[in-house]
Amino acid sequence: MKILEVNNLRMYFSTKKGDVKAVEGVSLEIGKGESVGLVGESGCGKTSIGISILKLLPDNGRILEGEILFKGDDLVPKPEDEMRSVRWNGISMIFQAAMNALNPVYKVGDQIVEAIMLHEEVSKEEAYERVAQLYELVGMSPERAENYPHEYSGGMKQRAIIAMALACDPDMIIADEPTTALDVIVQDSIIKEIKKIQAKLDMTMLYISHDISVIAETCERIAVMYAGNVVEYSDSVTLFASPLHPYTNGLLSSFPSIKGPLKKLNPIPGEPPNLLNPPTGCRFHTRCPFAQRLCKEQVPEFREFQERHYAACHFAGELSLR
Amino acid sequence: MSMQKYIVKRIFQIFLTLIIIMTIMFILFRMMPGDPTAFMLDTRMTPEHKAIIRAQFGLDKPIWYQYLFYLRNFFRGNFGRSFYYARPVYDLVKEKLPATILLWTGAYIISYSLGITLGKIIAWRRGGKLEFGSTLFGLFFYCMPIFWVGLIALWIFSYKFGFFPLGGLKGPDVWSDPSSGMLLKAYDVLKHVTLPLSVLTLAFFAGSMLVMRTSMLETLREDYIMTARAKGLPEKTIRDRHAARNAMLPVVTTFAIAVAGSVGGGVLTETTFSYPGLGKMIVDATLTFDYPLAQASFLFIALLVLVANLVADILYAYLDPRIVY
Incomplete structure (x- = not known):
């Protein structure tokens, strides 16, 4: 049973310089008792998705299209007073304490x-x-x-x-960077606490973090975000073993492994794009080592490649990653 | 309790501050040009006569003797006799103090309640008509000279329409009539105090409103406001319980500073409305070289300011659990 299903969500912030396209066509589903990690660089729209689900957007933020189905009920058209009973009772949030x-x-x-x-x-x-x-x-x-x-x-x-x-x-908890500001020892004990409670209460969770190692430790499934898009979504084991999207691959190679052999880290070149004016086509094409002309011209579809393994790349499955 | 210890410590500080203020006042009044005897003495008096009168008031003694005498008398509650009224200063102050406390604390309570409430609302509904209107209205009275506003108010409401009396605090017809009840007397005082109180409130409220507005806008960006919203609390609870409560802290701080600055406003208002308070008495006493009376009124006003500061500090500790004295 699905607790949360986000379909084709688009959320912009209007600023003096124009619209910041923070969330663009994001789809995500979370089953009961599942813990899903949402990982990506700072400013890629992770928190924007979190606050969109509870509709806690600031005055300049607006949802342009898409559905947020919570237990089958679309939250997007719900008025404020109905949202209030969903908040905390249905979906609660763990904020960064610091x-x-x-x-x-x-x-x-x-x-x-x-x-x-x-x-x-x-x-x-x-x-x-x-x-x-x-x-x-x-x-x-x-x-x-x-x-x-x-x-x-x-x-x-x-x-x-x-x-x-x-x-x-609550039926579901959104944890937004709950351990980011803590030192590693406290971070570790908090993560253990979260995992313990999750197992004990069979908690459904959306865990937002920029730290893929924290996500890997706490979540069964991982969604990777880049510049307002979810580019890949699968279970953690598959994602680490055989990623489909070049960005996921780049992200994994920028983290050292403690157990494996000592390798030189391969950071992704360049910087994340400005969401005021994101690149055309695949938003990652400006930094992607495999980019072709097609990537610049056409937005790749978010497709299911294997069972519950989605990716948004024109050449997913054809590239030699990892 | 550490709070009690703090209050005792502060009262001691107030005492020291008062001695310093008294010293400065003593020097200041002796430096003023003119001679108090000139006012009360007839020019036809002989120098011998003058000397007797001067001796009666202790003005023939050396200055250090006068100073020590002055300090000793103050702490005995003996403020001397007014040169001008030829009555004990203590009695005069006792008469005027309640009127001043009524007007000033009344104006502070009303203007701060009004300022905090309006500031809270206009920050919550930022950019609305109310924000524009109340800021313009508040700043107008904040910038206008208080005596000018007072005179215009007197002209319109007392002279043109006759809603309020032209000055004073107690109507003689009501207060000299033994059959007047408490209620009638209270109504009479209310009628007299309304205009000066309104003028003083109008002059004060913009300050607290603007501080509250800014502080509230800052507080609304805090993460605990997001937490409150995520909990599903209704808007009013978020605004009042979570945001306004925190936003009030800087307002209390500015209150402590503003009290000292607004004494001038109080004095001017009392003078404009011939209001029988300490403020008006200060002006009269200074103009007639009535040293004992002026000194005592200054001292009591200084005491009011110091007490207001103490109240602000205690209030702050009550509002913010992080403050430990």
């Missing part, structure tokens, strides 16, 4: 209780009881719910935010 995702003037426990009381008919005592359980679930002492955010360390804030995301027992 970025002040918690309000500094309220006790952390109260901020979680606020979300519970908003979506469920429970008494204050029951809500606080739930907070205590959630704190134990994320490996924190329940008394800490009485503290203010500034009394927490970075890792504790992140745990509290995870607890908050789980508060209303």
Whole structure:
């Protein structure tokens, strides 16, 4: 069963210089209990997809076309008040803690209780009881719910935010760079926590990160994004073993492997394009070592090559990658 | 509690500040040209007579003696006798202080509530007609000389239409009539205080409104606002509970600074409306070289400012849990 299905989503930001084409024809499906990683360079539109799903766009952002089916129900035409009941109750979000995702003037426990009381008919005592359980679930002492955010360390804030995301027992969680600002040791413990909870609650997750190694550790399936497009989508094992898109290949060769033999890294030459004025055809053609004339002229279709292995490349399967 | 300790420490600081202010005032008044005796003494008096009067007020003593005497008396609550009114200064201040507290704190409470509420709303609905209108309106009164606005208000509302009395705080017909009840007296005071209070509020509110607006716009970009939206909270809760609460902090800070700066506005308003408060008394006392009275009024106004600062600090600690004293 599919929890989320995004079809041909197009989302632009209007700026003084013109439209920033942040998300262009993105399709994605997530089954129940699956964890999907969304990986790509900074500014490629990962977060834009995340906030489009919850329709938390800033004033200058708009969805031009496409569908976002959440349990079969299209969210795109839904008005604000109906979206409010989907938020947190249906789909919740784990934010980056270092970025002040918690309000500094309220006790952390109260901020979680606020979300519970908003979506469920429970008494204050029951809500606080739930907070205590959630704190134990994320490996924190329940008394800490009485503290203010500034009394927490970075890792504790992140745990509290995870607890908050789980508060209303959502059908799906979007985790937007949840470990990016943490040091590697704390990052590791948070990732372990997320994996543990994911397995325990059979959580459906969309995990957004620029770090493919974090994604590989947490997700069963990986979607690779480049300049507003999802260029490849498959299960993690296949993606690492036999990528179909040259960008995925480039991304994999820019990361060192700890276990394998020592190789010289092969970074992708050039820079990601400006989304105000993206390249014609395949947006990757300006940096692609295999680019032909066709790539410049025609937008490649996002096709299914093997079962649930999609790629958007004219020459997918014909190139010798990896 | 550390908060109690902080308050005790601050009260001690206020005390020290007062001594410094008193010293400066003492020097300032003695440096002023003119002689207080010139006002109260008849030119036909003999020099011997003058000397007796001067001796009565201690003006014949050396300056350091006068200074120490002055400090000692202040701390005993003895502010001396007014040269001009020939009454104890303490009684005069006691009479005028409530009127000033009513007008000034009233103006602060109304203008800050108004400024914070409007600032919050215009930041939330950025670029609307309300933003344009209230900014223009607020800045107009912010920039206009307060006595000019006061005179125009008097001319229109008191003289032309007769809605409000021309000045004062208590109507003699109401207050001298023993049959007037509390309610009637309160209504009379309200009628007298409305115009000066409105003028002072109009002059003050734009400052807090603009600070609140800017602070609110900054707060709305914070990530916890995104969290609040993602939680599915209604707009009003996000605006009031999550954004405005945080945006208010800089407004409290500017309040502490603004109080000191707005004393002039209060003095001018009281003078314009012949309002029987400390502000008007300061002006009168200075013009008549009434040293004891002017010194005491200045001191009490300084005390009001210092107390307002203390209130702002305590409020800040209450609003922001990150502040620990």
